[in-house]
Amino acid sequence: MEPVWTTIEEARRWASLFLTKHDREPRVADLLLEHVLGLSFAQLLAAEREEFPEEHRAKFVEDLYAHAETGVPVQHLIGQAHFYGREFLVHPHVLIPRPETEELVVGVLDFLKEKGMTNPVVADVGTGSGIIAITLACEHPSSRIVATDLSDKALAAAAENARLYEAEIDFYQGNFLEPLQGKHLDCIVSNPPYIARSEAAIMDDTVLNFDPELALFAEEEGLAAYREMVEQIKTFQLFPRLIAFEIGHLQGEAVKQILSRQLPEYRVAIKKDINQKDRMIFAVKDS
Incomplete structure (x- = not known):
């Protein structure tokens, strides 16, 4: 009726x-x-x-x-999503921003301020719609921001959002850190795919049926992306001062072990989100 x-x-x-x-x-x-x-x-x-x-x-x-x-997400219906006080264009080829990711960005910004890093090179790995890279560029304008993604459709969305906010970002297509070999990086930040495929049965349909699978799921019980990025950091000898990852709330110790074993020179800390769930990993190299 x-x-x-x-x-x-x-x-x-x-x-x-x-x-x-x-x-x-x-x-x-x-x-x-x-x-x-x-x-x-x-x-x-x-x-x-x-x-x-x-x-x-x-x-x-x-x-x-x-x-x-x-269950089609409201963000797809209206074509935009809110993140860190800004509206970003989104579509079915990119992950819809989550509020928890804002806390990851805050952690990176706090680190840059604490260390007095006025013009750092920051890499957003697996940028998706570009929300992390663009927010960092807007909030810390003296930074040089680079961003990667495997998906050309995601990179197109990120570039469009960057133009919207006049954010100067160098975008590269490729698998995680591969396009950044040989580059100097001060910080690496990433919200990679970290959901185990075994969790699909209990996921909300607004996520499972509409967010891109490439941005959601990872093999090895959700840990494959972290292992691959850490291995790339070591193989490509990137060794930034900060590595910042968003994680699943049950993955803290596992991701910490991956970093500590492969990169023993880093101090690794698990940080909780506003709901007191493990949500971020910050690995710091002092020298």
């Missing part, structure tokens, strides 16, 4: 209840409303008693039904 409402407030209430009944996050209703009406959340609240624009009704209902029925 076609939903009936008159005001924005009524549309918002109906959509939230509809999503809840379909076991979806009701906050999606607000995100879709903000996008289709061109309003911020504060503006949306202020306009609740206004009449809902009839020309936007069909699109709003269509997208809401699509999310409820298929």
Whole structure:
């Protein structure tokens, strides 16, 4: 049955209840409303008693039904995702940014500030949509940022986002650190694929069915990407002052062991996210 409402407030209430009944996050209703009406959340609240624009009704209902029925992420429906105070273009060929990754970026920025590194060379390995590289470029503009990805479609998205924020980044296509052989790197940061394929059965459909498999899954119970990157760091003799990885919340000790065994000159620490789950690894080389 076609939903009936008159005001924005009524549309918002109906959509939230509809999503809840379909076991979806009701906050999606607000995100879709903000996008289709061109309003911020504060503006949306202020306009609740206004009449809902009839020309936007069909699109709003269509997208809401699509999310409820298929799990298609709201970020794909609106074509953008929020990260570190900015909006980034996203599509099905790149991983949708997660809030936890912001904490990885904060850790890198804190390190650069603490060490007084004014013009470091920072590599974002497996850049995807470019959120880490672009955020670092914007927040620490004296840095030189390089970024790699195996996917040409991901690199195209990252380059488009870089143009959007006028971020100067050198992009390279290739497997992790292979394109950066022979280059001097002060920091390496990466949010690689780290989900074990055995976990697919318990994953949310909004992730499993829509995020690119290349950005999600890794062999060896999710540890293959870390092993390969650490081996490349050693083989290519890159040895940056900082290696910063995002990890799965059960992978802390395993990734720490990979780094400690292959790169014994590094001090390796596991850091927790805001939810007190192991989420980051920082490996520091003092000399």
